[in-house]
Amino acid sequence: MASKKRINAGIIGLGRAGQMHLKNLLTIPEINIVQVSDIFVDKLADQLNFMGITNQTRDYMDILNNPDIDTVFIFTSTDMHEEMVTAAANAGKNIFCEKPLSMSPDEQASLNVLKAVRDNNVKLQIGFNRRSDPQFDSIHQQVVSGTIGTPQVVKITSRDPEVTPHNIIKRIGGLLFDFTMHDFDMARFMMGSDITEVYAQAGRLVDPGLAELNDYDTAIINLKFANGAFGLIDNSRRAVYGYDQRVEVFGSEGMLKAENVSGSTVELYNADNEIKKNPKPAFQQRYKPAYIAEMRKFVDSILNDAPLAATGKDVIMAQRAANAAQKSIDTGLPQKVDTNFQL
Template sequence: MTKIKIGIIGVGRIGKLHAGHLVRQPNAEVSIVSDVAVTEELRQWAAELGIPRISADYRDVLRDPDIQAVYICSSTHTHVPLIEEAAEQGKHIFCEKPVSMDYVQTERALEAVKKHGVLLQTGFNRRFDHNFKRVRDCVQSGQIGDPHLIKITSRDPAPPPADYIRVSGGLFMDMAIHDFDMARFVANSEVQEVYAQGAVLIDPAIGELGDIDTAITTLKFANGALGVIDNSRQAVYGYDQRVEVFGSAGCIQIANDHSNTAEISTKDAVFRDNPKYFFLERYEQAYADENRAFLQAIASGGQTPVDGNDALQAERIAAAAKRSLQEGRPVKLEEL
């Protein structure tokens, strides 16, 4: 079997996660990784995974003629120039979300991808989750009729540190962007209007940095459906990820994933374990499946299942939500 040779730019938490999945794929070979901080710990990690090369210069990845695909897992502000350079070098690209903090810059990156005829897949891994995929399939099959209401709950177990908040792009771009993509995905329709409300109810430091930690976003879709997304930076009981789609012929709901299905009943109460704690646990299989889908697209010459337009539309919704919060009014996507 011919292996697809891959380079990874940025091997922090998410880059290491992808590398760990890729080295287990029979049709992939991680040939080189690059990071601005090449430590002895990083060298040891690469050696343990059998990755032969590590560099502090990302150009070593992009200029290697044997590398067919590049994973961009570096800081968000680097994504657009790296996509442009990778496309110029004829590399297929997997880019973590968001592609950029500014959808106009994302459009620039997509032009480079189109110009050079390479594939681009963006890291909306939740589309590959077994629960969310079931909802999408149910809606597409017509089993619940026409979608009327889409409800998404997305709450993290604990807020990130201030240093992360400072560069994150804000709750809508950093956290809720997954939910904006999921709303499009399960509704099978584009968002036309956004109305967002937000508050600082968890950590005053988040507010001091100009962000919010709690939000409600309502959506109007082109197919007539309505949506509501609730976000919180802190759910003390674990990672809370639920979806409901109510339609003209029925309803589909998905609950949280738990580490087991045990339920303990006593005279005092009925108990079960908390949901899985964070995204690394909840979406472990989804990450593996999104990597497999990217490799399959390269091997077959087909399209990636989550392309650059998906990234662009989620970013536009995030931008509309931010404007809505600032101006206290609904914002139509066409205003952007």
């Protein structure tokens, strides 16, 4: 990555994801944080001033109208992504946005956002951070280079440590469109092939109150891929032992497997048990290297025209799989997924 060139950044949204990303962005020398915005920014003023970020605003348009800013990072709740990415593209800014691009299950809403990005000739990277995780990226590289022969089955276990607060779910979307969205993208990334069919079952085994949001906490999802392979996603919103994130790809010449990452490699063996440390507690800790790596790739794309880590097409494909999963749950039948993508 070039060391002298820098990008001048504005950051919008400083909730759970935004505060985490901000700390990570501060570690990247090529990023100069010019201004930040959140509707509740006043509550964070002391913390931000301590970090040396004194230019704070409640109105995100201040960032889009700021001529000193060339790149915006959008970490707001999903209900604002459509409006904000479109406005940022029209303001000529390069954009990093958390997934997904819209709360609407109608993909046309996301496609319209992508058209604004295309028409304004700006870059857009989507926050599919797991693609940049060193373990998962290594599996992907080895699958596509043929290390395990022809890939036949991908198995993804993805379990959160705690149910996301309901007020946040209302603004970022339910299990399939927010959480499993990562796994649909991971499955496609791991296989190097598009998802063509989805059969999903889901329920409320942890938090019956999710019925009020029409949401689920547990899902088992079968996939078929264009290359003839199969996949299985196993989701829960609550694993009492931590953030459970494992991937396995099985092929004609072997298997690749990534286990959980824990805080320590020390294991205790005694007369009764073998004990190892729990997985990292939550996304902020587990994927820290991935969050930093995805931002470095984004910067490299802006400064040196390197490929983006995750594109608009990737988010549309994941959204199609989520839509198919929802239809499958509603009908009890497998659903086809269209793999044609044109903007």
